[in-house]
Amino acid sequence: MSSTKDTRPLFLRALAGEKVERPPVWFMRQAGRSLPEYRAIRADTEFLGLCKNPELACEVTMQPIRRFGYDASIVFSDILIVPEAMGMELSFGKGEGPKLAPPIRSMDDVKKLGHFDPLDKTPFVMETVERLVAELGNTPLIGFAGAPFTVATYMIEGASSKHYLETKKMMHGQTEAFELLLDKLVTSTIDYLRAQVDAGCQVIQLFDTWAGELGPEDLLRFAVKPARRIFEALKDLDVPTIYFPRGCGATLDIVNQAGAGTYGFDWRVRLDEAWERLGHQYGAQGNLDPAILLGPIDVIQAKTRAVLAEAGGRPGHIFNLGHGILPETPIEAVEAVLEVVHGSAKS
Numbered sequence: 001m002s003s004t005k006d007t008r009p010l011f012l013r014a015l016a017g018e019k020v021e022r023p024p025v026w027f028m029r030q031a032g033r034s035l036p037e038y039r040a041i042r043a044d045t046e047f048l049g050l051c052k053n054p055e056l057a058c059e060v061t062m063q064p065i066r067r068f069g070y071d072a073s074i075v076f077s078d079i080l081i082v083p084e085a086m087g088m089e090l091s092f093g094k095g096e097g098p099k100l101a102p103p104i105r106s107m108d109d110v111k112k113l114g115h116f117d118p119l120d121k122t123p124f125v126m127e128t129v130e131r132l133v134a135e136l137g138n139t140p141l142i143g144f145a146g147a148p149f150t151v152a153t154y155m156i157e158g159a160s161s162k163h164y165l166e167t168k169k170m171m172h173g174q175t176e177a178f179e180l181l182l183d184k185l186v187t188s189t190i191d192y193l194r195a196q197v198d199a200g201c202q203v204i205q206l207f208d209t210w211a212g213e214l215g216p217e218d219l220l221r222f223a224v225k226p227a228r229r230i231f232e233a234l235k236d237l238d239v240p241t242i243y244f245p246r247g248c249g250a251t252l253d254i255v256n257q258a259g260a261g262t263y264g265f266d267w268r269v270r271l272d273e274a275w276e277r278l279g280h281q282y283g284a285q286g287n288l289d290p291a292i293l294l295g296p297i298d299v300i301q302a303k304t305r306a307v308l309a310e311a312g313g314r315p316g317h318i319f320n321l322g323h324g325i326l327p328e329t330p331i332e333a334v335e336a337v338l339e340v341v342h343g344s345a346k347s
């Protein structure tokens with residue numbers, strides 16, 4: 001019998017809600033310190049320098065694709081490139097995480113932040129995308145940005161945070177300034193993502209890593225609605241969209257108002273229950289705990305099978321971790337997951 005196998009990328013077919021032979025798989029942070037070939041490049045290049053060098057950024061994006069044959073790639077960059085382009089000073093100290101200076105604490109600080117033209121302030125991102133499109137062949141490329149709430153936390157705290165107290169103080173004590181900050185992030189992010197798609201990205205993901213810190217009302221007002229404005233403004237581009245509001249397993253009936261086509265979950269919620277609460281009209285991305293990849297191979301494979309069983313072969317499942325892959329993850333652990341997901345193909 002002649003084969004009628006669909007040659008359109010598995011990832012794009014799954015995002016479109018089509019029935020596919022197995023779930024596509026990629027890992028958040030798949031390019032990075034878990035790979036020895038990335039660590040070799042980082043040995044003599046700073047992280048930000050890497051993001052701003054299209055040749056090297058393209059190379060490190062390709063590394064996990066070459067090694068593992070993931071079904072999707074994601075532009076090597078960072079969510080904090082946007083606040084830098086808006087005028088803040090960004091640095092990554094050794095082992096300290098990111099710093100943004102000076103922190104945004106008042107209406108005056110917010111007013112000083114500029115709107116930016118992505119081609120003028122972040123041309124290296126678009127150039128990386130263009131190089132990748134030429135190298136990737138049939139593997140789709142995801143463009144991304146941080147969601148406004150999550151990026152705002154870094155701008156207000158000035159660094160990573162445990163309790164988001166400065167953010168919440170501003171949200172509740174200077175609500176007008178906080179909303180203006182979100183508004184500026186919404187407009188900038190729309191232009192920034194549009195430029196990535198114009199350059200060749202086929203899918204968009206918004207990372208809302210800290211959305212789970214908010215109670216239901218604040219979540220809707222300060223995280224989901226700003227994200228929704230971005231997805232709505234990009235509708236005409238006709239690209240699939242993914243929203244990853246980490247830590248929101250209990251509030252998926254709120255999160256699903258963001259207007260994305262697919263939603264990412266972390267591992268604190270069962271994928272079947274999450275999908276039920278989210279609504280099966282949406283795609284679901286996730287949700288293996290990345291820490292499981294530090295354990296024995298038989299456990300890794302059993303937990304991978306459990307995620308697949310919860311997804312139940314339903315169209316629209318994208319296999320991923322529930323958060324970024326950990327730097328200490330052994331190569332064999334990734335291979336063990338992929339063996340199971342690839343083996344789940346229906347013939």
Ligand code: CP3
Nearest residue numbers: 028029030031032047074075076077078079097207209324
């Ligand atoms: O492969 C990919 O997923 C693409 C690249 C990517 C990076 N950051 C590279 C990176 C993506 C999609 C991000 C998103 C990002 N950046 C998020 C949202 C997703 C998440 O993980 O929650 C956040 C919150 C950031 C901000 C950020 N960048 C932090 C807090 C840190 C320091 C923590 C750490 O892991 O060191 C970074 C640095 C960073 N971004 C690295 C990488 C590969 C490590 C830098 C290094 O090489 O030392």
